[in-house]
Structures are given as structure tokens and as C-alpha cells.
Amino acid sequence: xxxxxxIADWKKGVFKPVYWLEGEEEFFIDEVMQxxxxxxxxxxEASFNLTVFYGRDASWPDIVNACRRYPMFAxxxxxxxxxxxxxxxxxxxxxxxxxxxxxxxxxxxxxxKKVDARTKFAKALKEKGVMLTTKKMYDNQxxxxxxxxxxxxxxxxxxxxxxxxxxxxxxxxxxxVHEVDKIVINLGKRKEITEEDxxxxxxxxxxxxxxxxxxxxxxxxxxxxxxIIQYFESNPKAAPIQLILxxxxxxxxxxxxxxGSSGGDEKAMASTIGVSPFMVREYIAASRTYNYQxxxxxxxLLHQYNLRSVGINNAGAGDGSLMKELLVRIMA
Numbered sequence: 001x002x003x004x005x006x007i008a009d010w011k012k013g014v015f016k017p018v019y020w021l022e023g024e025e026e027f028f029i030d031e032v033m034q035x036x037x038x039x040x041x042x043x044x045e046a047s048f049n050l051t052v053f054y055g056r057d058a059s060w061p062d063i064v065n066a067c068r069r070y071p072m073f074a075x076x077x078x079x080x081x082x083x084x085x086x087x088x089x090x091x092x093x094x095x096x097x098x099x100x101x102x103x104x105x106x107x108x109x110x111x112x113k114k115v116d117a118r119t120k121f122a123k124a125l126k127e128k129g130v131m132l133t134t135k136k137m138y139d140n141q142x143x144x145x146x147x148x149x150x151x152x153x154x155x156x157x158x159x160x161x162x163x164x165x166x167x168x169x170x171x172x173x174x175x176x177v178h179e180v181d182k183i184v185i186n187l188g189k190r191k192e193i194t195e196e197d198x199x200x201x202x203x204x205x206x207x208x209x210x211x212x213x214x215x216x217x218x219x220x221x222x223x224x225x226x227x228i229i230q231y232f233e234s235n236p237k238a239a240p241i242q243l244i245l246x247x248x249x250x251x252x253x254x255x256x257x258x259x260g261s262s263g264g265d266e267k268a269m270a271s272t273i274g275v276s277p278f279m280v281r282e283y284i285a286a287s288r289t290y291n292y293q294x295x296x297x298x299x300x301l302l303h304q305y306n307l308r309s310v311g312i313n314n315a316g317a318g319d320g321s322l323m324k325e326l327l328v329r330i331m332a
Contacts, residue, residue, distance in 0.1 A: 003031050007032060007035050017100035019130045020125045022134070023111075023113075025135055025173065041076075076103050083109065085111055093121075143276040208227075210243065217331070218282055219289070301326060305325075
């Protein structure tokens with residue numbers, strides 16, 4: 001079950017006795033846990049009927065005893081077990097999971113791990129509880145998710161602004177929300193997040209970033225590419241070479257996949273190569289600019305310069321010099 005479905009059920013007053021939240025993506029786990037802690041019970045009931053345990057310090061008998069208590073002056077109680085991945089003998093909760101108390105909502109966060117599906121404990125969770133298994137979001141899903149998250153706050157955002165955020169932050173969803181919230185505080189009465197907002201409040205230059213460098217290379221615009229590299233050279237924290245090279249390799253790897261796609265419309269091609277539909281045109285354009293042999297050569301160059309950036313076969317050239325040299329060789 002998805003995080004938004006669990007929360008939607010809770011808002012309707014639909015509760016199951018056990019919720020197990022596991023996996024790689026902490027954002028969705030934290031989202032559900034935060035709602036459980038602050039919104040299932042009204043404030044007047046929470047002081048008597050909300051109990052929070054932390055895995056490192058908790059013992060399974062204490063947790064079970066808390067879960068088996070009846071709520072005080074309320075319809076239900078909430079018991080939270082945070083950071084259960086740090087708890088010893090967490091599987092000893094199996095007995096309670098198999099026979100939970102209907103008036104208790106027991107919510108467990110088990111971050112960065114998954115319970116072994118072969119165990120009796122996992123089978124009990126699947127049969128008696130609600131399981132949320134999270135995984136890191138794919139890069140091609142980030143633009144749509146980011147735009148949707150902004151819309152959920154009653155705001156609009158343009159495609160380039162979305163890409164600036166995604167390119168700078170990546171799939172750290174918690175940080176993405178925090179950065180957007182920071183922008184929202186400064187928007188005043190405006191309802192649209194612009195590139196200028198991201199530049200001012202997130203610290204990403206709208207002209208000098210990896211996305212713009214990628215676009216310059218895609219269009220074989222050497223002058224613009226050199227200007228961006230010079231900016232990076234003067235502002236090393238803006239985009240270190242260790243960030244630039246993997247981003248370019250990812251981009252041209254997807255460009256290379258364009259040649260193996262079976263054609264069709266842009267939406268189908270975007271799905272095939274694993275990118276957002278509104279970005280696919282840039283990949284198609286780059287494939288036409290450089291052709292099959294050219295893209296293959298660029299991927300080999302990127303591998304070579306990645307090795308040089310860590311000191312292999314590099315005669316002391318700095319990051320800026322390496323990037324300028326790479327740029328010229330890509331566009332040659």
C-alpha cells in the first residue's frame with residue numbers, strides 16, 4: 001500500500017491494527033509516521049493515548065504491553081515504534097502481530113531495510129498488517145513528483161524550474177520538500193515558483209548549472225559551455241567535477257538508448273529510455289547532433305576523464321582545465 005493511501009484511509013477514519021513501514025526511501029516512511037504521531041488522535045486524547053518507542057532503547061515486552069493496553073477515554077490509542085531496524089529481537093513482536101488489539105493502531109518504521117519475506121514474522125505482517133515497502137525514486141520520476149508536490153501546496157512551477165531543482169537536489173525527497181518550503185515562505189502572495197526564486201533561495205544559478213551545461217553540449221554550443229565551466233571553476237561548490245561527469249554520463253547513456261528504441265511517439269520513447277516526457281526532446285535532439293558513433297565516443301571520453309579526475313593518467317591538470325579539454329573534445 002502507498003503512503004498517500006494509508007494517510008487517506010486514516011483521514012476517513014479507516015484504521016488497521018498494525019502498519020509496517022520499511023525500505024530505502026525514508027521520506028514516505030517519515031510522512032506516514034509524522035501523520036500518525038500528530039494527526040490520528042486529537043490533542044486532547046494524545047497525552048493519554050499516544051506512546052512512542054525508539055528501537056535502540058525499546059524492549060519487545062514493553063512494546064507489546066503498551067499495545068495491549070486499552071485506550072483511556074477514547075476510541076483508540078496509537079503506539080509508534082521508530083527506528084525499529086536498530087531494535088534487537090524485533091521479530092518477537094510476531095505474537096502481537098498475529099493477535100493485535102483492534103483499539104490500538106501500532107505503526108512501525110523500519111528504515112533502509114526490509115523484513116525477510118521468508119520468515120514467519122514477515123508472513124504474519126503480510127497477513128495481519130498493512131505493509132508499506134518503499135524504494136528510492138527513479139530519476140525519470142523526479143520531475144513529475146516534484147511538480148506534483150509543488151501543486152499540492154497550491155502553487156505552480158515551470159518545467160525549467162523543476163529541472164533546476166531536480167538537477168541540483170536529486171532524489172533526496174526530504175531535502176526537496178524543505179527547499180520548496182523555504183521558497184514558499186519567501187513568495188509572499190505570488191502563486192508561481194520561478195527560476196529566479198530557485199536561484200535566490202536555493203542557491204542554484206539559472207544560467208550556470210549542470211542542466212545548462214548539458215543543454216549547451218547537446219546543442220554543440222561551445223562558447224556557452226566554456227562560460228559555464230569558467231563559472232564552475234570560480235565557484236567550485238556550485239558543481240564539482242565529481243557531480244558533473246556522472247550527470248553527463250547519465251545523460252549520454254540515455255541519448256545512446258535513443259538509437260535502440262523502436263521509434264513511436266515521444267511519450268513512448270520517454271518510457272523506453274526512462275526519462276520524463278517533457279525532457280525527451282533534448283535527448284532526441286542530442287542523438288541527431290552527435291549520431292551513433294559520436295555518442296559512443298562521448299561515453300568513452302567521459303569514462304576516460306572520470307579516471308583522470310581521480311588522478312589516473314593525469315599530469316596535474318586541475319578540474320577546470322580537464323572540463324574545458326573534455327568540452328572541446330566532445331564537440332570536435
